[in-house]
Amino acid sequence: MGHIRGVESSFAIIAEPNRRAILSLLASSEQSVGEIERQLRMPQTSVSKHLRVLREAGFVESRVEAQRRVYRIRPEPLMEIDAWLAPFRRFWEAHVDALERHLDRMEQAAGKGTDEKP
Amino acid sequence: MGHIRGVESSFAIIAEPNRRAILSLLASSEQSVGEIERQLRMPQTSVSKHLRVLREAGFVESRVEAQRRVYRIRPEPLMEIDAWLAPFRRFWEAHVDALERHLDRMEQAAGKGTDEKP
DNA sequence: TGGTCATATGCCCGTCAAGTCATATAACGG
DNA sequence: CCGTTATATGACTTGACGGGCATATGACCA
Numbered sequence: 001m002g003h004i005r006g007v008e009s010s011f012a013i014i015a016e017p018n019r020r021a022i023l024s025l026l027a028s029s030e031q032s033v034g035e036i037e038r039q040l041r042m043p044q045t046s047v048s049k050h051l052r053v054l055r056e057a058g059f060v061e062s063r064v065e066a067q068r069r070v071y072r073i074r075p076e077p078l079m080e081i082d083a084w085l086a087p088f089r090r091f092w093e094a095h096v097d098a099l100e101r102h103l104d105r106m107e108q109a110a111g112k113g114t115d116e117k118p
Numbered sequence: 119m120g121h122i123r124g125v126e127s128s129f130a131i132i133a134e135p136n137r138r139a140i141l142s143l144l145a146s147s148e149q150s151v152g153e154i155e156r157q158l159r160m161p162q163t164s165v166s167k168h169l170r171v172l173r174e175a176g177f178v179e180s181r182v183e184a185q186r187r188v189y190r191i192r193p194e195p196l197m198e199i200d201a202w203l204a205p206f207r208r209f210w211e212a213h214v215d216a217l218e219r220h221l222d223r224m225e226q227a228a229g230k231g232t233d234e235k236p
Numbered sequence: 237t238g239g240t241c242a243t244a245t246g247c248c249c250g251t252c253a254a255g256t257c258a259t260a261t262a263a264c265g266g
Numbered sequence: 267c268c269g270t271t272a273t274a275t276g277a278c279t280t281g282a283c284g285g286g287c288a289t290a291t292g293a294c295c296a
Contacts, residue, residue, distance in 0.1 A: 184264070
């Protein structure tokens with residue numbers, strides 16, 4: 001069915017690993033396109049395209065500094081995601097160390113499915 | 119480039135709106151497939167497939183109750199996402215009401231792009 | 237002004253995931 | 267046993283998105 005043009009949910013935006021990498025970079029400090037390009041070792045056109053998506057979704061904004069464009073985080077969409085998570089927090093928020101155990105198991109867990117067998 | 123089969127990140131999993139809807143349903147209480155089907159008004163095969171994806175990604179687990187399968191939340195993947203958000207929290211966590219203002223603006227903001235014009 | 241640096245854009249193509257429909261599996265009630 | 271209910275699976279189609287490449291735009295400098 002037809003849908004609103006380009007208005008992807010914030011969740012779809014951060015589904016892309018390279019975009020998450022860019023956001024994580026910008027989390028520490030603002031960066032120009034070239035700096036991102038070098039630190040993440042990805043082609044410039046790719047960086048620019050992802051930045052465009054991020055910008056149109058409100059995750060980042062840019063400041064023009066001479067020939068460079070310096071990008072920085074805008075918090076709103078991330079806040080939305082944070083807000084969506086709220087109803088689920090009651091599921092952990094007691095036993096805190098469960099995450100660590102989980103992350104440990106993920107290390108080599110490229111393996112099989114999860115539940116009971118059909 | 120070749121990638122590990124089916125090991126989508128937790129972010130990719132919740133990028134799907136129907137899957138988020140299912141998770142939100144399960145956040146309040148566990149539900150059978152049929153109950154999800156009816157409440158979300160989506161075809162059963164679709165529900166089952168999404169549940170499979172969610173199960174293999176560790177978001178849910180199922181309990182067999184007669185002919186029904188009752189699904190419930192597993193917190194770990196959501197905790198991962200919550201953890202990923204941590205470095206960004208410093209961007210809001212002071213002015214709390216910014217989210218509300220943002221969400222308000224989104225109401226009719228099916229509109230244009232964001233930043234400066236080329 | 238011409239050249240180079242920095243960034244953005246347009247096009248094409250392969251991939252992959254979601255929807256649909258049909259069907260399989262399996263447990264229940266009679 | 268049979269039919270019905272509940273859920274899962276498979277095949278197929280379609281559309282969207284990301285990568286790559288070429289190229290456009292625009293600011294700096296000599």
